[in-house]
Amino acid sequence: MSFSLEVKEDILSHTFKEKQVSAFLNAYIKYNANFSITNKGLSIQMSSNSNKVIRSIYEHLKTIFKGDIDIRIIQHQKLKKNKVFELILSGEIQKFLTEQNIYDFDNGDKVIRIPSEWTKKESIHRSYVAGLFVACGSVNSPTTTNYHLELQFNEEDSATYAMELLKNFPFKLIVRKNKYVIYMKKSTLISDFLRYIDATTSMMNYEATRIDRDFQNSLNRTINLDVSNQKKTNKAAEYQIELINKLMSSEKFRDMSKKIKALCKIRLSNPDSSFSELEYLMRVEGISITKAGISNLFKIMQREVNDN
Known part of the structure; x- marks a missing residue:
């Protein structure tokens, strides 16, 4: 029907x-x-x-x-x-x-x-x-x-x-x-x-179905967004690990700051972590830093590698 x-x-x-x-x-x-x-x-x-x-x-x-x-x-x-x-x-x-x-x-x-x-x-x-x-x-x-x-x-x-x-x-x-x-x-x-x-019964069925549908659509969008964000995180992490390996193989690494060395170690140990998670892990190591600060450290590494 x-x-x-x-x-x-x-x-x-x-x-x-x-x-x-x-x-x-x-x-x-x-x-x-x-x-x-x-x-x-x-x-x-x-x-x-x-x-x-x-x-x-x-x-x-x-x-x-x-x-x-x-x-x-x-x-x-x-x-x-x-x-x-x-x-x-x-x-x-x-x-x-x-x-x-x-x-x-x-x-x-x-x-x-x-x-x-x-x-x-x-x-x-x-x-x-x-x-x-x-x-x-x-x-x-x-x-x-x-x-x-x-x-x-x-x-x-x-x-x-x-x-x-x-x-x-x-x-x-x-x-x-x-x-x-x-x-x-x-x-x-x-x-x-x-x-x-x-049409009270139909109205209630309509609302229940609509709410379930809208919730499922919202959930799917959230899942898709999470998957997309994770893919972006993984791609960025791959580039950062490649950057770290290049820097660590050069003599410049010895002169890097304590923060950069700590970040290199943490990133290599946690290749799937987001910047928020890296921030937390840095704080566990006793280094106070923000996500913007982490981004800035990677930019410094990139400049050092590009100057080689």
């Missing part, structure tokens, strides 16, 4: 009150349904890849729709696709769509804007937005490298109005394959959106 479908089933496990059901179905029918003329007159078809989603929609529809509701299962054998579950509504369709403020038959178009009282009451507003997501939304799994949540519409007016309803979320609008898509990519805001549409 995709994460998007998981979220949609999570939303529909929520208990809706009567007005919330109307708001949810208003959005779902507007942006999922297809209309057609049959021998029974006008009918509505809605579909989903989830039996749970269709069954839940069916139960909610029975509370407000007085016509016939049929469920149909479609299996595409040749393409080996998942089953598609359909709801077909017939009888009193025009009355239902008009009463529910879904379709304006005088103008021949869906009613995009919702009643003002729905926008003022948060529980109703959230139910409408939840219906939008179940109808035309999707969200990437947090296990992927690309955090992404979107709502897809056929009409630009629907997309811009959805952005107006969701002004507290920084959605952006693009046109993709003749569809109007509003989307956002910030993971924390996606979590907030899932919480807003009452």
Whole structure:
């Protein structure tokens, strides 16, 4: 099951009150349904890849729709696709769509804007937005490298109005394959959106997976940095040991300071040590010095070797 479908089933496990059901179905029918003329007159078809989603929609529809509701299962054998579950509504369709403020038959178009009282009451507003997501939304799994949540519409007016309803979320609008898509990519805001549409379980799973993923990525970056730093340390140490051997084989070594001689001895005995570790080992020998001081001693050695 995709994460998007998981979220949609999570939303529909929520208990809706009567007005919330109307708001949810208003959005779902507007942006999922297809209309057609049959021998029974006008009918509505809605579909989903989830039996749970269709069954839940069916139960909610029975509370407000007085016509016939049929469920149909479609299996595409040749393409080996998942089953598609359909709801077909017939009888009193025009009355239902008009009463529910879904379709304006005088103008021949869906009613995009919702009643003002729905926008003022948060529980109703959230139910409408939840219906939008179940109808035309999707969200990437947090296990992927690309955090992404979107709502897809056929009409630009629907997309811009959805952005107006969701002004507290920084959605952006693009046109993709003749569809109007509003989307956002910030993971924390996606979590907030899932919480807003009452996909609580999915939101917690999303956050847990995201945090685990981000922690693992951070750990990998730290490990890679440590490996890189160790490689640099080893390369520098190889050069320093070569420098020390050249200096010790020359007569100049006898005239070197106590600090340089001590550093040469310690570096040869500890070829993998960092400057911080060399600093500590020098202090153990009773020589107070900093990492900058150690670097300076190696520069002195380099000059002496180059002067030969």
